[in-house]
Amino acid sequence: MTDNAAHAATHDEEVLGKAYDARLMRRLLTYLRPYRPQVALAVAAIIGHSILELAPPYLTKVVIDRYIPAGDLSGLGFIAVLFFVALTVSFALEYVQTWTMQMTGQRIMFDLRMQIYTHLQRLDLRFHDRHPVGRMMTRVTTDVDVLNELFTSGVVSVFGDLFTLVGIMAVLVWMDWRLALMAFSVLPLIVLITQWFRRNVRDSYRAVRTWLARINAFLQERITGNATVQLFRREERDRVAFDTINAGHRDANVQSIFYYAVFYPAVEVVGALAAALLLWIGGGWVIEDALTLGSLVAFLQYSQRFFRPISDMSEKFNVLQGAMASSERIFALLDTPVEIANSRTAARDDMARPAFGPVAQTTAGVIRFEHVTFAYVQGEPVLRDVSFEIQPGQRVAIVGATGSGKTTIVNLLLRFYDVQEGRITIDGADIRSMRLDELRGRFGLVLQDVHLSSGTLASNVRLGRESIDDAAVRRAVEAVRADLFIDRLPRGLDTRLAERGATLSVGQKQLVSFARALAFDRPVLILDEATSSVDTDTEMLIRDALTTLMRGRTTLAIAHRLSTIQDMDRILVMHKGHLRESGSHQELLAGRGIYHRLYELQFKARGTTALAPAAS
Amino acid sequence: MSPLRRLLGYMARYRRSFLLGFVCIVLSTGIALAGPWVLKYAIDDLTAGVTMGKVRMYALGLFALTIVGAIFRFLMRRIIIGASRDIEFDLRHDFFTALQRLDLAYFQRNRTGDLMSRATSDLNAVRMMVGPAVMYTATTVLGFIVAVGLMLSIDGRLTLLTLVPLPFVSIIVRYFGSAIHRRFEAIQEQLSEISAQTQETLSAVRVIRAYGQEQYAIERFRLANEEYVRRNKGLIRLQGAYYPSMGLLMGFAAMLVLWLGSREVVAGRMTLGELVAFNAYLMLLSWPMIAFGWVTNLLQRGMASWKRMLEVMDAVPAVADRVLDDVDCGDGVVVGADLKVRPYSAIEFRNLTFAYGDHVVLRDVSAVFPAGTTTAIVGATGSGKSTLLGLLPRLHEPPRGTVFIDGVDVLDMPLETLRGAIGFVPQEPFLFSASIAENVAFGARGAQGDRDRVEEAAGLARLDKDLSDFPKGYDTLVGERGITLSGGQKQRTAIARALAIDPRILVMDDALSSVDTYTEEEILSRLAAVMRERTTILVSHRVSTVRGADQILVLDDGRIVERGTHDALVRHNGLYADLYRKQLLEEELEAS
Numbered sequence A: 001m002t003d004n005a006a007h008a009a010t011h012d013e014e015v016l017g018k019a020y021d022a023r024l025m026r027r028l029l030t031y032l033r034p035y036r037p038q039v040a041l042a043v044a045a046i047i048g049h050s051i052l053e054l055a056p057p058y059l060t061k062v063v064i065d066r067y068i069p070a071g072d073l074s075g076l077g078f079i080a081v082l083f084f085v086a087l088t089v090s091f092a093l094e095y096v097q098t099w100t101m102q103m104t105g106q107r108i109m110f111d112l113r114m115q116i117y118t119h120l121q122r123l124d125l126r127f128h129d130r131h132p133v134g135r136m137m138t139r140v141t142t143d144v145d146v147l148n149e150l151f152t153s154g155v156v157s158v159f160g161d162l163f164t165l166v167g168i169m170a171v172l173v174w175m176d177w178r179l180a181l182m183a184f185s186v187l188p189l190i191v192l193i194t195q196w197f198r199r200n201v202r203d204s205y206r207a208v209r210t211w212l213a214r215i216n217a218f219l220q221e222r223i224t225g226n227a228t229v230q231l232f233r234r235e236e237r238d239r240v241a242f243d244t245i246n247a248g249h250r251d252a253n254v255q256s257i258f259y260y261a262v263f264y265p266a267v268e269v270v271g272a273l274a275a276a277l278l279l280w281i282g283g284g285w286v287i288e289d290a291l292t293l294g295s296l297v298a299f300l301q302y303s304q305r306f307f308r309p310i311s312d313m314s315e316k317f318n319v320l321q322g323a324m325a326s327s328e329r330i331f332a333l334l335d336t337p338v339e340i341a342n343s344r345t346a347a348r349d350d351m352a353r354p355a356f357g358p359v360a361q362t363t364a365g366v367i368r369f370e371h372v373t374f375a376y377v378q379g380e381p382v383l384r385d386v387s388f389e390i391q392p393g394q395r396v397a398i399v400g401a402t403g404s405g406k407t408t409i410v411n412l413l414l415r416f417y418d419v420q421e422g423r424i425t426i427d428g429a430d431i432r433s434m435r436l437d438e439l440r441g442r443f444g445l446v447l448q449d450v451h452l453s454s455g456t457l458a459s460n461v462r463l464g465r466e467s468i469d470d471a472a473v474r475r476a477v478e479a480v481r482a483d484l485f486i487d488r489l490p491r492g493l494d495t496r497l498a499e500r501g502a503t504l505s506v507g508q509k510q511l512v513s514f515a516r517a518l519a520f521d522r523p524v525l526i527l528d529e530a531t532s533s534v535d536t537d538t539e540m541l542i543r544d545a546l547t548t549l550m551r552g553r554t555t556l557a558i559a560h561r562l563s564t565i566q567d568m569d570r571i572l573v574m575h576k577g578h579l580r581e582s583g584s585h586q587e588l589l590a591g592r593g594i595y596h597r598l599y600e601l602q603f604k605a606r607g608t609t610a611l612a613p614a615a616s
Numbered sequence B: 001m002s003p004l005r006r007l008l009g010y011m012a013r014y015r016r017s018f019l020l021g022f023v024c025i026v027l028s029t030g031i032a033l034a035g036p037w038v039l040k041y042a043i044d045d046l047t048a049g050v051t052m053g054k055v056r057m058y059a060l061g062l063f064a065l066t067i068v069g070a071i072f073r074f075l076m077r078r079i080i081i082g083a084s085r086d087i088e089f090d091l092r093h094d095f096f097t098a099l100q101r102l103d104l105a106y107f108q109r110n111r112t113g114d115l116m117s118r119a120t121s122d123l124n125a126v127r128m129m130v131g132p133a134v135m136y137t138a139t140t141v142l143g144f145i146v147a148v149g150l151m152l153s154i155d156g157r158l159t160l161l162t163l164v165p166l167p168f169v170s171i172i173v174r175y176f177g178s179a180i181h182r183r184f185e186a187i188q189e190q191l192s193e194i195s196a197q198t199q200e201t202l203s204a205v206r207v208i209r210a211y212g213q214e215q216y217a218i219e220r221f222r223l224a225n226e227e228y229v230r231r232n233k234g235l236i237r238l239q240g241a242y243y244p245s246m247g248l249l250m251g252f253a254a255m256l257v258l259w260l261g262s263r264e265v266v267a268g269r270m271t272l273g274e275l276v277a278f279n280a281y282l283m284l285l286s287w288p289m290i291a292f293g294w295v296t297n298l299l300q301r302g303m304a305s306w307k308r309m310l311e312v313m314d315a316v317p318a319v320a321d322r323v324l325d326d327v328d329c330g331d332g333v334v335v336g337a338d339l340k341v342r343p344y345s346a347i348e349f350r351n352l353t354f355a356y357g358d359h360v361v362l363r364d365v366s367a368v369f370p371a372g373t374t375t376a377i378v379g380a381t382g383s384g385k386s387t388l389l390g391l392l393p394r395l396h397e398p399p400r401g402t403v404f405i406d407g408v409d410v411l412d413m414p415l416e417t418l419r420g421a422i423g424f425v426p427q428e429p430f431l432f433s434a435s436i437a438e439n440v441a442f443g444a445r446g447a448q449g450d451r452d453r454v455e456e457a458a459g460l461a462r463l464d465k466d467l468s469d470f471p472k473g474y475d476t477l478v479g480e481r482g483i484t485l486s487g488g489q490k491q492r493t494a495i496a497r498a499l500a501i502d503p504r505i506l507v508m509d510d511a512l513s514s515v516d517t518y519t520e521e522e523i524l525s526r527l528a529a530v531m532r533e534r535t536t537i538l539v540s541h542r543v544s545t546v547r548g549a550d551q552i553l554v555l556d557d558g559r560i561v562e563r564g565t566h567d568a569l570v571r572h573n574g575l576y577a578d579l580y581r582k583q584l585l586e587e588e589l590e591a592s
């Protein structure tokens, strides 16, 4: 699984820092802390394993130097038994190592994934606005899997490799230190080659990742926007654009092949150089009887094994590099502070309750905006000094030109964003001092951008709230007249929807999301263009249903069709981020301001024809 | 053609590379195996006692051989892996092209995440198969044959003994291979569940916050995550045993060689040099044996992934250009009338019945939209308005003989021509994460993409006023899907985008639903001149928007139940008149 994960090509972002960063590494290692015993066991197993790996060449030496010249057959048998024992124990140790380490890796990944996902569920919308979903998915899946590789094959087996190296060096020195020095004399060469390799591979790795990120971003957007691409005949141009990135990716890869293709053979050549040196000098010593033949053979065998861990470790370098990049991205995400959270005082009130508790039943309360100023982007205020008050049970509408900040008011009330100046209070308490679930638990919301998920129609209405039983779902659906179309579906409320509810008409989607707001039965209902795509008949039926359903509750409705808000208690008129007028329909008309002009316009539209027919 | 043959077709394009690569493999393998041979002579001579000079010659020979071998090894990797990257490029290109051809319904049936994973991780598995797996298979097989041959020439009996573990190896590979494969698939499946959940909860983040569903989402994720760990556990149990067991078997062989071989040496039937060389070959052999398991794994995964890719690449698009294949006019020649160069076109629906699967949405719809006129469609939610509009640019495929433009069946028109004639504003606009100017110029060709043309289109859609409030104006970047724009701004960007291609037919599907009345009025009056020169179809729920149309169609449950001008329909006293009265009533209520 791990090798696939490393290649799973879903990287969208290029935070690539240093190849090795002690700070990151230390932080990564803290994830191992809960699993200390397992890690210790794995390290012990791998050390044992690498020591046992040293046995065969030495046994060979003993055979050649002692038992063959002596013709000692039972000695040979004894060596064979030793060999067998070493093999079996080494197998067992390797199994133990793989099992404990991989399982530990899995648990760590589980912890990490939960941590990231939970954090994503808490992060501000301001953050989500700027970070594409695809990229965040990569954090939860691919990036975590890359780290998994570090834990399972990296950290521990580097110990193994190191021990093999040190072990071989010790054995060589012990057998014959002069010859050992001879073998080590090529090490500087290895260091040089490895340095060269690392430096270049790091750069090309970076290039490959960048290209891959572009490929993925491009693909994802073209798949989700396929209809638009086809309608506007972008295929040809997209193909050309795609080929450019695709070729960039290929060339970056070909570049990195070069470094690998040089590196492995180069290490082999250095190994052969060591062997040749050993033969050259050691052979001479054997002739002079300064060295036994068995030692020479053992040396040759060890020198072969000596270079394997070195090229292994260079391979691990890739894992390490990937892990550094991934962890940097993951930690950057985890370190992004959550600005909109339960305030400290609210949290202290009831420490016992979980961060996202079940919703306490609350009442509407008096909602007040006090001199609220807000900007999505610093320096470009979208709301300026907005103040108003909504009494419990009042029905208030917001009207205004497109882009005047109506949706933004809702966003602030639900604390999707925090105000920059002024404050919003409910029953006198600043909403920033309230628990989030208590605040949001008051509102049933129909968003302007309808969002349905794949899943059944019923599950789209009740979401995760089991207490909304089938009957309640049914009631909500009937209140918005969605039963009319749902009952005609063969599976009714159990119909499964496509991604984003794509197989429903737009109006139908809106009705389902409306039903959801009613099913949650909250004291305040917020409707942001809730029926903009619904036909007039249905709209009027819903309005009738609402007058009974919402009796005594607060309603805040945003609408462009003045007709839909006529009987509201109060109407707020937004203009370029300012609250310009406020009052009942009659009062506003009498005021002869913006509302009056808007109204005139809609009224007048009946008399004139907006569409001048073609002269035919 | 079988999937394998198809893949070979891709590889055949680079056959020269593969041939060269194989030559390099043969040479480098041969040379690698010559090393121990040299060693054998060296040791034998050393036991027999030789001159210094000869030993030095052996040392030099060993070194020289490795250098030559290394050069070929370098070439081998460079050439074969390089070719695999070329093939990857071709495959990705073809996969993307195949995706582009597919129709809307296909994308609605298949999840984005699934298509993405085929384009990424499956493609990668295929590349691993045509590159590294091919290379290692060749080295493995070749190395195995030559090593065994050389070993046989040293000692036949000993060779046979070392081959004893071989059948076990193949049993192990067979058993573990398929078991690993199955578990691996199960794991991949769970991984896509994890990604899908992440994707859905993140794109629904506002809904989740508003309804306090965070804990529920987290719990659901925990379950998926736990299941993922559970499935991985099964794989780890197998894999933990798989690779070491190969090492174990090869170790047994080495033990046998050392034990029995040295008995041979003692008995004088074999020289010490031969024993050492034999041992060295065994070491060389152990790599192919261990790699064998790995390579079979790669091949299996690669084939599975290739089939998954082919499912997409072979999917037959329901909507495509009609290609004459019986008439000899070369490959891919598209038949069909080119639309004559005219400012506007007449549209006709003739006895159109349309169903999604067996859900009939349009029934026997007939209507004529004369060139240069404006037709409005009204009707209840779900009555089939969007469906009807979507059939015109063939987002879904209408039955033959039902939809015509200037008397030509749209099925006979090249999609390029057809869609180029239609400026379409979808009910739910999709914007790309690019600047507003780029979004407006999305379909523009040539001079249509010029800044003043873009600004003109934006002006018609009354986007200009909003943009003048944005510090970066036209260069403001919009977020994913147009997040960071207000609802009305998104819709107006989509209108501008449709106008920018200067279409002969303008289709607006409830395109002003999120726009306030004042702005709507402004847009409609600005559009009036544009619409006079075009055939326009617009859908709306508001009488005020449609009343000026030359013709109004009332759709009810997929049927056209009324048609005529506003005045005629009001007199007719049917559904439309009813709608009119209701909206009138509302307005009068307001006025009161």
Ligand SMILES: Nc1ncnc2c1ncn2[C@@H]1O[C@H](COP(=O)(O)OP(=O)(O)OP(=O)(O)O)[C@@H](O)[C@H]1O
Pocket: A129, A376, A377, A382, A400, A401, A402, A403, A404, A405, A406, A407, A408, A409, A448, B483, B484, B485, B486, B487, B488, B489, B514, B515, B516
């Ligand atoms: N998430 C966001 N990030 C940055 N800017 C935003 C964001 N959401 C909205 N805006 C900008 O803030 C302004 C007000 O937007 P808002 O959505 O409140 O308008 P609205 O009155 O609801 O308009 P409409 O009637 O078109 O829905 C717009 O200019 C919009 O471009």
Ligand SMILES: Nc1ncnc2c1ncn2[C@@H]1O[C@H](COP(=O)(O)OP(=O)(O)OP(=O)(O)O)[C@@H](O)[C@H]1O
Pocket: A485, A502, A503, A504, A505, A506, A507, A508, A533, A534, A535, B108, B356, B359, B361, B379, B380, B381, B382, B383, B384, B385, B386, B387, B388, B427
């Ligand atoms: N891709 C699809 N697959 C299956 N059924 C669909 C699909 N798209 C729409 N439908 C169904 O077809 C019917 C007509 O949908 P359509 O989108 O044409 O309605 P509409 O008249 O445009 O409605 P609205 O006013 O809500 O936009 C609806 O019942 C809808 O559920």
Ligand SMILES: [Mg+2]
Pocket: A505, A506, A507, B385, B386, B387, B427, B509
């Ligand atoms: Mg529609």
